[in-house]
Amino acid sequence: MLVHVTERPQTDVMSAYRARIDEGVIQPDPVQRRAAERLHELWGRLRGYDPHPKAPPNGWLGRLLNKKRVDEVPEDYPSGLYLVGDVGRGKSMLMDMFFDAADVPRKRRVHFDEFMQEAHATLHRMRTDHPGTDALTALAGMIADQSALLCFDEFQVHDIGDAMILARLFEALFSRAVVIVATSNTLPDDLYRDKPGYESFAPFIALLKRHLDVLVLDGGRDYRRERVRGVRNWYVPANGMAERALDDVFARLTDGATPQPESLTVFGRKLPVPCAANGVARFDFAALCAQNLGSGDYLALATHYETVLIDAIPALSPDNFDEARRFITLIDALYEHRVKLYASAAAEPAALYTAGEGASIFERTVSRLEEMRSEAYFALSHLT
Ligand SMILES: Nc1ncnc2c1ncn2[C@@H]1O[C@H](COP(=O)(O)OP(=O)(O)O)[C@@H](O)[C@H]1O
Ligand SMILES: [Mg+2]
Structure with missing residues (x-):
C-alpha cells in the first residue's frame, strides 16, 4: 500500500x-x-x-x-x-x-x-x-x-x-x-x-x-507480553465465552488492529490465513487440521507468525487420526519456533486424544502444549 x-x-x-x-x-x-x-x-x-x-x-x-x-x-x-x-x-x-x-x-x-x-x-x-x-x-x-x-x-x-x-x-x-x-x-x-x-x-x-x-533496543521488557500477562492461553470448553476471550487476546496483542486475511506462499502454493494482524494469526482448528496441509505449511506459519490463535480444537477420537496427526505436526512446528499459542478446546491437552493410532506419540504433543502454557515459554523469543 x-x-x-x-x-x-x-x-x-x-x-x-x-x-x-x-x-x-x-x-x-x-x-x-x-x-x-x-x-x-x-x-x-x-x-x-x-x-x-x-x-x-x-x-x-x-x-x-x-x-x-x-x-x-x-x-x-x-x-x-x-x-x-x-x-x-x-x-x-x-x-x-x-x-x-x-x-x-x-x-x-x-x-x-x-x-x-x-x-x-x-x-x-x-x-x-x-x-x-x-x-x-x-x-x-x-x-x-x-x-x-x-x-x-x-x-x-x-x-x-x-x-x-x-x-x-x-x-x-x-x-x-x-x-x-x-x-x-x-x-x-x-x-x-x-x-x-x-x-x-x-x-x-x-x-x-x-x-x-x-x-x-534491549531494555529487557517485553511490552507485548505485559499486555497479556496473566491471561490464560487455553480455554475450555470452546464456547462463545472462549471465542470472546480469544477476540480480546487478539486485540491486546495487535493493539486493536483490524484483522485482515493474508496468505503465505508455500512451495509456490498460497496458504490462506483468514485472520491476521501484526504478526498474530487466528484459525479455526478445522481450517488448519481438517484440510490437506502438511509440515511445510505449518513451518511457514511458525516462522511467519509469532503468535497463533486456534479456535475450537475438538476432542479427537480414533476416527480423527488424520486430524490428530496434523495437529501433532502443527504443534511441533509451533513449539520448535517458539510460537506463542492461545486456543479454545473441548478439553485440557491431556484429554484431547487418548486412544487410537498415534495416541502414544500424542503424549509428546501434550507435554509440549503444557510447556507452551508456562511463563518461561512465553518469555522465549520467536525463532524465525
Ligand atoms: N513504553 C511502553 N509502554 C507501554 N506499552 C508499550 C511501550 N512500548 C511498546 N509498548 C506496546 O508494546 C507492544 C509491542 O510493541 P511493538 O512496537 O509492537 O514491539 P516490537 O515491534 O519491538 O515487537 C505494543 O502494543 C506497544 O504499543
Ligand atoms: Mg514489531
Whole structure:
C-alpha cells in the first residue's frame, strides 16, 4: 500500500513520543527514549526530503532506455536506521511514530515480506515481458521514484531467493538516495547466518551496515507480553465465552488492529490465513487440521507468525487420526519456533486424544502444549 500524504505532518518524533507518555499510553523507558531521539534527529534531517523530484521517464522501460539519466546522491543524504531487538520492545511503535511524523513527500511503510513478495512478482513480470534487460536496476528505479523514505517492518531474509536479489536491489536504492528505516529481530550479522549461500550474502550485510545505523533496543521488557500477562492461553470448553476471550487476546496483542486475511506462499502454493494482524494469526482448528496441509505449511506459519490463535480444537477420537496427526505436526512446528499459542478446546491437552493410532506419540504433543502454557515459554523469543 502506497501512503500518499496530502497534508504535511504537524508533529515531530519527540513531541509524539512525549505525548504518548503524558497520555499514559506508554511508560517511560530510557532505551526507547534514546531510540526516539535518534529517530527525531533523522526526522529533522529529512524535513522536506525529496531527492530526484523530477517526473520519472515513461515507465520502467523508458527509464531503462534513458541511459543519460544520472542519479546523483545529494550531499546531505543521511544514513538510515536499523532498529533491532527482541519482540515487544517497541520497535514497530517507534518506527511508526517516526513514519507518521516524517515530513517526506514520498514515503512508504510496509511489512518487509510484502515488499519482497512484490519485488519478486515485479521482477518476474519484467523478465518475462522483456528478457535480457536489467530488471533489478529498473525495479530499483521504480521503487525510488515512488518513495524517498522506506520504512520496513520486520526485516528478515527468508531464503536464497531473497538473498540473491537483496544486495543489488539495495545498492541501487542507496545510489538513488533512498533512506531506509527498518525494524528487525535479527542483528545484521545474523541475517541469513548458516543458511546455504551465506558467504555470498556477506557483501549485502556490509552494505546494510554502511548505510544504516544499527540501534539495539534491549531494555529487557517485553511490552507485548505485559499486555497479556496473566491471561490464560487455553480455554475450555470452546464456547462463545472462549471465542470472546480469544477476540480480546487478539486485540491486546495487535493493539486493536483490524484483522485482515493474508496468505503465505508455500512451495509456490498460497496458504490462506483468514485472520491476521501484526504478526498474530487466528484459525479455526478445522481450517488448519481438517484440510490437506502438511509440515511445510505449518513451518511457514511458525516462522511467519509469532503468535497463533486456534479456535475450537475438538476432542479427537480414533476416527480423527488424520486430524490428530496434523495437529501433532502443527504443534511441533509451533513449539520448535517458539510460537506463542492461545486456543479454545473441548478439553485440557491431556484429554484431547487418548486412544487410537498415534495416541502414544500424542503424549509428546501434550507435554509440549503444557510447556507452551508456562511463563518461561512465553518469555522465549520467536525463532524465525
Ligand atoms: N513504553 C511502553 N509502554 C507501554 N506499552 C508499550 C511501550 N512500548 C511498546 N509498548 C506496546 O508494546 C507492544 C509491542 O510493541 P511493538 O512496537 O509492537 O514491539 P516490537 O515491534 O519491538 O515487537 C505494543 O502494543 C506497544 O504499543
Ligand atoms: Mg514489531
